Amino acid sequence: MVKPNSEKGKASRARLLTIAASEFAKRGYNAKISDIVAAAGLTQPAFYLYFPSKEAVFEELVQAFRSNLKILIDSSLLDPGIEKENVFEHIKTKLQMFFNFLAAEPDLTRIGLFVDPNRAQIRADMVRMVRGNLVKEQQSGYFRSDLDMEFVAECLVSMIEQLTETRLLPGLSSAGHLATQIVDLLLNGMIAE
Amino acid sequence: MVKPNSEKGKASRARLLTIAASEFAKRGYNAKISDIVAAAGLTQPAFYLYFPSKEAVFEELVQAFRSNLKILIDSSLLDPGIEKENVFEHIKTKLQMFFNFLAAEPDLTRIGLFVDPNRAQIRADMVRMVRGNLVKEQQSGYFRSDLDMEFVAECLVSMIEQLTETRLLPGLSSAGHLATQIVDLLLNGMIAE
C-alpha cells in the first residue's frame, strides 16, 4: 500500500474512495471490491495500492463522516448565547445546519448513519450533543422543566435520521422546511388550542 | 423441499424458523445457514427439506412480521369512536399496544424494522396507519388543523422505531412508559407555559 505521489494517483485513489462510498451506501458492507475497481476503471490489485484492505476503506469513510460530524458539533458548541425573543428561530437554524450537513455528503451520511455496524455510537454522540443544547435552553426557562431531555434528544435525533433518509436525501423536502416543521411540532405540540 | 407431515418434521421446521429469526436479527442477512442448522441440531441438507433457499426463510420471517403488523393495523381501524374527554389516554393506549406488539417478537421486529432491505415499505405501511388515525382525530378537532399529518406520522413512527431499538428491546423502558413520554411530548410540546 502506498500514498499516491502524483496527480494521476491521487485521482485514482479519490475515484476509488468516492465509488466505494457510493457502493457501501447502496449495498452495505457487502459491496464488492471487484465492483468498485471496475467502476473506477481499474483492476483489483490497484485497489490494494491505495488501501490496505476492504475494511480499511470502509473505516476511512466512517471516520470521514465522524470527523465531519465532530467539526459540526464543536462549532455548534461555540454557539453564542440564545436570543431571548426567538428560541424558535434559533433552534430552527441549528436544525437546518444539521440537515444541511447530512445532505452535503449523502453517501457518507448513509454509511455513518445506516450501514456502519457501530452506528449506535455515532447516534449516541449526536444524542449527547443535542441533549447538551436542549438542557441549556431548558435551564434558561424556555422549555418545560419536567421534560426528560435525554428522551427528547433521542426522539429528535431519530426524527432527524428518519427524515434524512425518507425526505432529505431523496430530495422530497429541503433542510429549511424540515427544520421548520420539526420545531413547530416539538415546541408547540399537537393539541388544538 | 417438502411440507412436513409428521410432528417431528413440524418441530424441526419450527425450530429452524425460530433460530433463523434469532440469527438474522443478530447478524443481518449475512447470518449463515450453517450456523442456523447447527443451533437447531440439524445438518445443512435438512434445511432444504423445509425451505427452498436462504432467501425464502428470510422472506417468510419478513412476511410473518408484516402479517402480524397488518392484523394489528386492522384491529386498530376497527377501533370505536374516540372518547372526547381523553384523547391523551386514548392515544397512549394505542401507542402502548404498538410497543407491546413490537416487543412481543423481538427478533421478528428487528428483522422487519432494521434488517429487511425493503424495510422502507414496512415503514410506509406503519406511517399510513398512524396517519389514518391521526387524521381522524385531527378532523374531530383534537389536533391543530395546520399540522401536516403525513409529516407527524413519519416523526411518530421514527420515534417508535428508534425507541424500540434503543429502549424497548434492550428492556430499558416499558411500553407504557414510552407511550406516556411520547404522548406528553407530542401533544403538549416543549414550550414552558
Next chain:
Amino acid sequence: MVKPNSEKGKASRARLLTIAASEFAKRGYNAKISDIVAAAGLTQPAFYLYFPSKEAVFEELVQAFRSNLKILIDSSLLDPGIEKENVFEHIKTKLQMFFNFLAAEPDLTRIGLFVDPNRAQIRADMVRMVRGNLVKEQQSGYFRSDLDMEFVAECLVSMIEQLTETRLLPGLSSAGHLATQIVDLLLNGMIAE
C-alpha cells in the same frame, strides 16, 4: 470443518493427508491446496471439510512426525543397561531403529527434518536424546572421557539426517548398512593402526 463420520469421509481425509504430505515433502510449504485436492480427486471446498486451513494440515503432519519421534525417543530411554561386551552392537541397533523410523514415513520425515520452519527444534530434540544416551555410555567408561558429547551428538544427528536424505530415502543404502558404517567410523576413527 468436520470430523469425517463415514468410511468414505475417512478415506477422503486420509487421502488428502497423504497427498498433502507428499506435496509438502516435494515442494515445501508452497505446495498448493489446489494440487492436493486435484490429486485427491476432489474440489477445493472439500479440503476445508476436513482441515480448517492449509497451515493446519501442515501442522498436523509436523505433529505426526514429532509424536512418532517422541514415542521412539521414549522407548529408547526405557532401554535396559548396556551389555558390557558389545557397545558396538548396542549402538548399532539403536541407530538402525532410528533409520528404520526415518525410512518408515519418508514424507513425514522430509517434512519434519527439512521443510518445517521449526525444524531446528526437532533437531535439538534429537540431539538431546542422542546426547543422553552417549553420556551414559561415556560415564560407563566406553567412550573417551575428554569428548564433548554435545558436539558428538550434533555430529551424529547431522550424519543421520544427511544420510537419510541422500542414501536411506532414495533407497541407496539400508538402515543396517548405514548404522554399521557410522558406528565403525565414529567408534574406531579413521587412523590406520
Next chain:
Amino acid sequence: MVKPNSEKGKASRARLLTIAASEFAKRGYNAKISDIVAAAGLTQPAFYLYFPSKEAVFEELVQAFRSNLKILIDSSLLDPGIEKENVFEHIKTKLQMFFNFLAAEPDLTRIGLFVDPNRAQIRADMVRMVRGNLVKEQQSGYFRSDLDMEFVAECLVSMIEQLTETRLLPGLSSAGHLATQIVDLLLNGMIAE
C-alpha cells in the same frame, strides 16, 4: 534489463544483490522483491533494470557461492604433498579453511547450502572434493584402508554443513575450534583406550 554504466548504477545493482542475499538467506526463495527494493531505497521497476527476474538474482547468488566454492576446491587441489608427521594438523588446516570460507559470506553460504533447491548438487561437489583429498591420504597409508571414503566424505560434509548452521554462523564456535573437534573425533574415534 541493462548493464549499469555509471557508478551510481553499479552501486544500486550491488546494493540490490547484497540485500537480496540477506533476504533470501533469511526467508528462503519466498523473499519478496518488494522487500528487497524497499530495503535498497529503490522502487520495483528499478529491480528490473538490473535483473531480468527474481529467479535470475537468486541464480546469480547461487552461482556466486558455487564459483567461490570452486576456487576454494581448486586451490585445495593445488595443495602440496602431505607432511607425513602431522596429518592431523594438515587436515585440521584444510577444514579450518573450509569453515572460514563458509563464514566469510554467511548469506551466500546459507543460500548455497540451505535454500537453493539444487543444494544437493552443491553438496555433491563438496563431497567429491573432500573425497578426493581423503582418498589421497588413504592411499598414503594414513587412514584405514577398509574405509569407504565416499561414505566418510559424505559424513564429513554433513557435519560441516550442520555445524556451520548451528555453531559457526551464529558465532557460537570458531572455525579453528570446530576443525579441531572434528579432526579429533573422526581420526581418533570415540572408543576409550
Next chain:
DNA sequence: GATGAATGAGATTTCATTCAT
C-alpha cells in the same frame, strides 16, 4: 537511472446449495 501507476495470474478461503443414501 529511476519512478508512479497499474496489471495478470493465481492462492486461500467461504458459503449456499445438491447428490446419494
Next chain:
DNA sequence: GATGAATGAAATCTCATTCAT
C-alpha cells in the same frame, strides 16, 4: 426425516512483473 460428502461460484488479497514517463 435426515445425513455425510461434496461442489459451484465467488470474494479478498498477494506478488512478480510491465507501461509510460
